[in-house]
Amino acid sequence: MTLTLPRAVLFDLDGTLADTAPDLAAAMNRVRTDRGLAPTPYEVLRPVASAGARGLIGASFGMKPGDDGYEDLRIAFLDTYEAAIAVHTRLFDGIPALLDQLEERGLSWGIVTNKAARFTDLLVPQIGLGRAGCVISGDTTPHPKPHPAPLLEAARRLGIAPEECWYVGDDLRDVQAGRAAGMATVAAAWGYCGDAEPVTWEADRLAETPLHVLEWFRAAR
Structure with missing residues (x-):
């Protein structure tokens, strides 16, 4: 599919720009070990990393919002994560080159994430994304994604x-x-993609790696 090259590219954060799953999983498993429980296997937690506390608690404890004890787990997880938010988190291979290419072309780029600003503001500068043209967190607008409000605010x-x-x-x-x-x-x-196959999402284009996106821009020189 042919796409018109944009004037700006906006990115999700967890699972798109940055591989945050190692630190998210470590925080979740610290909550478990603090309670005398065995760690949840990383391969169980990684696919749900983009869903944050809700997804990780669901995968690790089989609980959902509203269940007894869920809120205590959520608070413990978030506090633990905040204390060690960028120990193992890294940008995905190809992301630095892609962002450099956008900037060389004079294009803007920004971040739109459902991660709360409490964490986004702490993490983004530590992993080399502080030069983003805008950072929209999950609580920047009244509605998180999939509502369009955060993306419209970024634009x-x-x-x-x-x-x-x-x-x-x-x-x-x-x-x-x-x-x-x-x-x-x-x-x-x-990225993490949960249990779904991205090809079924009916996006305008599917990129297997950040380098694929980079190639699209290079081909348009």
Whole structure:
């Protein structure tokens, strides 16, 4: 599918720009060991990392919001994660080169995540993303993704029309939010993706690696 190159590219954070699963899983398992429980296997936790506390607690404890004890677990997990938020987190291979290419072309880029600002503001500068043109967290607007409000706010802050933006993310809600905001969408198949196959999300394009996105821009020289 041919896409018109954008004036700005917006990215999800967890599972798209950064591999945050190691630190998220470590925090979840610290909560378990503090309670005398064996760690949950990493391969169980990694696919749900993009879903944050809800997904990780669900995978590790079989609990959901509203269940007895869920809120205590959520608070313990978030506090533990905040204390060790960037120990093992790294940008995915190819992301630095992709961001450099966007900047060389004079294009804007930003971050739109459902991660709360409490964590986003702490993490982003530690992993080399402090130069983002905008950072929209899960509590920046009244509605998180898949609502389009965070993406529309990002476009507003960049001063670029939504239809001139791409949104890249590794979760179905990213594609839904981008579509609702009138943006072209790219499914990041290198990310966590949950239990779903990104090819089924009906994104405008599927990228297997960040280098695929980079190649699209290089081909348009």
